[in-house]
Amino acid sequence: MAKYNLKINGKSRQVEADPATPMLWVLRDHLDMPGTKYGCGIAQCGACTVHLDGNAVRSCSLPVSAVGKAAITTIEGLSENGTHPVQKAWIEHDVAQCGYCQSGQIMSATALLKSNPKPTDEDIDNAMSGNICRCGTYLRIKEAIKSVAQ
Amino acid sequence: MNNKNIDLKAPIGGLGASRRSFLKSSALAGGGMLLSFSWFAKAQAAQNMPALPEQWAELNGYLKITPDNVIKILCPNPEFGQNVMTSLPMMVAEELDADWKNVVVEMGPHDNVKLGPQFTGGSNSVKMYWKPLRNAGASARQMLIEAAAQTWGVSASEITTKAGVLSHSSGKSAKYGEMASKAATAAVPKEVKLKAPKDFSIVSHSKKNAEGLKVVTGQPLFGMDYKVDGMLIAMIQHPPAFGMKLKSFDAAAAKKMPGIKDVFSFKLYDDGFEQSGFDTRTFNEMIVVVGKTTWEVMNARKKLIVQWEPAGDLKETMMGRAGKKEVTVPGRLETTSSQFELMAEYAKKPAQQLRKDGDPEAAFKNAAQVIERTYNAPFLAHNCMEPMNFFAHVQDDKALVAGPLQAPSWVEPTLAKILNLPADKIEIQMTRMGGGFGRRAYGSYVYEAARISQKLKAPVKLIYTREDDMSYGIYRPMYTATYRAALDADKNLIGFHVKGGGIPENPVHANRFPAGAVDNYLAEGWEIPSNVTIGAFRAPRSNFNAAAEQSFLDEVAEAMGKDPIQLRLDLLKRAKENPVGKNNDYDAGRYAGVLELLRDKSGWGKPENAGKKRGVAAYFCHNSYAGHVVDMVMRDGQPYVERVTSAVDCGVVVNPDAAKNMVEGAVVDGIGNAFYGALTHKDGVAEQRNFHNYRMIRHNEAPQKIEVHFVQNEIDPTGLGEPPFPPVFGAVANALFKTTGKRYYNQPFMKNGANEGQKL
Ligand code: FES
Numbered sequence: 001m002a003k004y005n006l007k008i009n010g011k012s013r014q015v016e017a018d019p020a021t022p023m024l025w026v027l028r029d030h031l032d033m034p035g036t037k038y039g040c041g042i043a044q045c046g047a048c049t050v051h052l053d054g055n056a057v058r059s060c061s062l063p064v065s066a067v068g069k070a071a072i073t074t075i076e077g078l079s080e081n082g083t084h085p086v087q088k089a090w091i092e093h094d095v096a097q098c099g100y101c102q103s104g105q106i107m108s109a110t111a112l113l114k115s116n117p118k119p120t121d122e123d124i125d126n127a128m129s130g131n132i133c134r135c136g137t138y139l140r141i142k143e144a145i146k147s148v149a150q
Numbered sequence: 151m152n153n154k155n156i157d158l159k160a161p162i163g164g165l166g167a168s169r170r171s172f173l174k175s176s177a178l179a180g181g182g183m184l185l186s187f188s189w190f191a192k193a194q195a196a197q198n199m200p201a202l203p204e205q206w207a208e209l210n211g212y213l214k215i216t217p218d219n220v221i222k223i224l225c226p227n228p229e230f231g232q233n234v235m236t237s238l239p240m241m242v243a244e245e246l247d248a249d250w251k252n253v254v255v256e257m258g259p260h261d262n263v264k265l266g267p268q269f270t271g272g273s274n275s276v277k278m279y280w281k282p283l284r285n286a287g288a289s290a291r292q293m294l295i296e297a298a299a300q301t302w303g304v305s306a307s308e309i310t311t312k313a314g315v316l317s318h319s320s321g322k323s324a325k326y327g328e329m330a331s332k333a334a335t336a337a338v339p340k341e342v343k344l345k346a347p348k349d350f351s352i353v354s355h356s357k358k359n360a361e362g363l364k365v366v367t368g369q370p371l372f373g374m375d376y377k378v379d380g381m382l383i384a385m386i387q388h389p390p391a392f393g394m395k396l397k398s399f400d401a402a403a404a405k406k407m408p409g410i411k412d413v414f415s416f417k418l419y420d421d422g423f424e425q426s427g428f429d430t431r432t433f434n435e436m437i438v439v440v441g442k443t444t445w446e447v448m449n450a451r452k453k454l455i456v457q458w459e460p461a462g463d464l465k466e467t468m469m470g471r472a473g474k475k476e477v478t479v480p481g482r483l484e485t486t487s488s489q490f491e492l493m494a495e496y497a498k499k500p501a502q503q504l505r506k507d508g509d510p511e512a513a514f515k516n517a518a519q520v521i522e523r524t525y526n527a528p529f530l531a532h533n534c535m536e537p538m539n540f541f542a543h544v545q546d547d548k549a550l551v552a553g554p555l556q557a558p559s560w561v562e563p564t565l566a567k568i569l570n571l572p573a574d575k576i577e578i579q580m581t582r583m584g585g586g587f588g589r590r591a592y593g594s595y596v597y598e599a600a601r602i603s604q605k606l607k608a609p610v611k612l613i614y615t616r617e618d619d620m621s622y623g624i625y626r627p628m629y630t631a632t633y634r635a636a637l638d639a640d641k642n643l644i645g646f647h648v649k650g651g652g653i654p655e656n657p658v659h660a661n662r663f664p665a666g667a668v669d670n671y672l673a674e675g676w677e678i679p680s681n682v683t684i685g686a687f688r689a690p691r692s693n694f695n696a697a698a699e700q701s702f703l704d705e706v707a708e709a710m711g712k713d714p715i716q717l718r719l720d721l722l723k724r725a726k727e728n729p730v731g732k733n734n735d736y737d738a739g740r741y742a743g744v745l746e747l748l749r750d751k752s753g754w755g756k757p758e759n760a761g762k763k764r765g766v767a768a769y770f771c772h773n774s775y776a777g778h779v780v781d782m783v784m785r786d787g788q789p790y791v792e793r794v795t796s797a798v799d800c801g802v803v804v805n806p807d808a809a810k811n812m813v814e815g816a817v818v819d820g821i822g823n824a825f826y827g828a829l830t831h832k833d834g835v836a837e838q839r840n841f842h843n844y845r846m847i848r849h850n851e852a853p854q855k856i857e858v859h860f861v862q863n864e865i866d867p868t869g870l871g872e873p874p875f876p877p878v879f880g881a882v883a884n885a886l887f888k889t890t891g892k893r894y895y896n897q898p899f900m901k902n903g904a905n906e907g908q909k910l
């Protein structure tokens with residue numbers, strides 16, 4: 001067990017956890033922030049995507065001890081009430097089916113748009129192919145991303 | 151609740167029958183009204199369906215109207231992505247003439263008396279609630295009109311309603327909220343008239359997902375997110391292989407790990423337990439590790455030292471439609487390749503005749519040409535993005551369970567038996583599900599959570615890791631089918647034969663197309679028992695049949711020198727005008743309608759599309775008709791579905807944009823499963839354990855465009871979650887032939903990324 005001072009969604013949070021604990025479980029179990037989802041635990045599905053200093057990372061494979069001073073943003077920190085342009089686009093395109101993958105999809109999409117405000121289809125394919133959606137909402141995800149890019 | 155007389159496999163369409171209705175109303179504390187609806191008339195059982203128990207025909211408590219004009223509608227059925235939390239309330243709001251902006255939707259409690267069957271599956275939700283929910287809305291509207299008529303001293307017939315406002319020709323008007331308290335005392339309408347589809351202003355007009363905002367802001371909607379104070383986390387160590395069982399274990403090291411509360415083994419069902427159809431469970435005796443946090447439990451689990459042993463043949467008592475039956479579950483440790491060989495052997499043996507028309511033997515004997523092809527498919531894992539999980543808090547005299555579940559009413563009786571509690575002391579809360587696809591119709595993970603909580607006397611959440619979820623699944627069965635077609639010298643189709651089998655279930659739907667369209671027809675089936683657990687998977691059996699039959703018809707059309715859509719239309723014309731045999735369970739006219747729409751919208755056969763590599767397939771299941779034209783190209787040396795045109799006849803479409811979303815999803819899911827889906831075993835051990843070796847379709851592999859068209863009609867809605875899925879497989883197979891010049895008979899079509907189409 002060790003103590004960590006984390007910067008999450010602009011706030012400083014203290015946790016005590018085993019150094020190997022993935023950020024995913026720190027968020028979900030220690031900090032009661034269940035917006036970040038568990039899908040595979042091995043960086044294959046993207047359900048757990050968060051931002052680490054603005055970059056999309058898979059929190060299931062990010063040990064709490066590796067976070068250091070980097071700022072973490074989760075789906076809960078994207079906006080107060082769903083007003084981030086990507087969240088609005090998701091609603092406008094009615095992307096979600098079951099919705100379970102969508103926190104991760106949105107976090108991947110927001111990181112992409114931040115670094116590349118006008119992504120091509122290929123850029124979108126590259127940035128989004130690490131996020132699985134069994135419900136098959138990929139086309140709407142792409143449309144939603146493009147609508148923000150315009 | 152008592153629902154033991156219900157045939158759980160039967161679709162519950164009887165609720166749609168018209169019946170005398172009446173309404174109970176009461177004032178809400180603080181004003182407004184609670185409108186509770188009941189239908190007490192005997193449910194008129196629809197064709198081939200058992201009569202409904204009376205309490206299911208009584209529906210109560212659908213909506214509340216408050217003085218400040220908020221209309222709260224409870225959704226009876228659990229949500230797993232098919233968007234019922236939007237479409238079902240839309241049906242109430244439509245007949246109520248509510249202003250959709252003022253409608254608040256909430257998931258209802260588990261209460262069959264008040265909310266009906268509450269089963270999500272079989273593409274049934276909209277179909278079974280179509281009339282009851284509209285009756286609810288229409289009755290409430292009538293009550294509000296009565297209240298306004300009394301208040302204003304005018305005749306009820308002079309009052310109109312629109313968008314939550316009552317109006318009279320004199321200029322008087324009031325919002326629903328203003329009349330709600332008074333409406334609680336108004337006379338109860340005996341009959342209500344429902345709108346004609348042309349008058350709909352909410353239904354058939356796209357509405358956004360009622361929980362869309364909650365989803366995109368990451369709110370705790372799912373079972374995985376369920377949490378109460380003092381809740382423990384539990385994970386189960388299953389035997390490593392189907393056919394194995396627990397011998398002994400040493401938990402000393404695991405128990406010493408930080409955060410661990412307990413480690414113990416438990417039995418799910420007591421010896422001699424009578425399993426009903428949906429009590430399927432992977433293993434009966436398991437070890438559970440319980441602790442404070444997920445990560446700690448995962449780590450402690452690795453410290454378990456366990457001895458497993460072959461389980462041998464097991465005797466189980468199953469309660470089926472035909473009553474009690476003892477079955478033997480074979481102890482063999484199964485390997486996929488040998489299971490395919492076993493199926494090939496069985497396929498040669500005599501099988502059970504399922505349907506016979508005319509003289510198929512003679513037709514095949516006299517044929518000028520016989521085409522025979524065999525199709526194979528492996529187990530599929532459901533891979534819901536939210537792994538199985540459930541919360542349970544079992545106390546001495548009551549229990550609360552909560553989580554993702556398609557069929558709470560099927561789980562409750564078993565839970566009552568296991569916990570030895572009366573059903574009315576068990577509360578089941580339904581969370582939003584991160585996918586279901588049939589998997590969550592089987593509640594064994596609920597029983598597991600309940601057993602664990604009962605032993606610990608504490609609130610517990612059971613979580614399956616992805617590896618648990620994938621390797622201890624309740625899979626889509628393995629299937630095989632051999633199709634034969636007899637052609638005469640003029641290339642007319644004179645005989646058709648399908649013989650199908652599977653592990654452990656025969657896939658054949660004997661009365662489906664092309665039954666009814668061919669004079670000489672034979673359908674046969676056989677089954678091989680297995681210890682690998684199987685269950686419903688998005689369009690059970692159809693998801694294989696459509697692939698096999700629709701690929702086969704493509705080859706038959708080729709042999710006959712006919713266009714594949716035209717061949718189907720010719721056969722359907724025959725089935726419509728002069729059907730062969732009895733019990734053809736599809737409507738040939740609607741089937742043909744979908745194909746015609748598809749031909750038209752895809753520009754099938756048009757010169758501008760001549761260079762395209764296209765495949766077509768259409769299928770009937772879950773009372774609806776769906777077809778696709780798939781345009782394929784080679785991309786980086788691999789076949790890629792670039793564009794899809796889809797046509798669907800599911801009757802009235804309640805929420806068009808969401809319905810499109812579901813068809814798009816079915817297409818993507820279908821391509822993914824057809825190309826990559828496979829769960830294989832080696833000596834009973836699942837070879838795929840996570841997404842690194844179970845390939846799922848990904849963003850860059852989805853088509854660039856999916857164009858969805860619905861047949862416009864006023865037929866009462868039928869299913870949509872499943873019907874568009876099966877024909878994707880056939881259309882993909884047929885497009886593969888056009889693209890690669892090879893026929894694909896074995897799923898998945900892309901084995902290990904290579905387009906071999908070999909048997910696994
Ligand atoms: S849970 Fe992290 S990528 Fe799947």
Ligand code: FES
Nearest residue numbers: 098099101133135
């Ligand atoms: S919306 Fe269900 S997994 Fe993506």
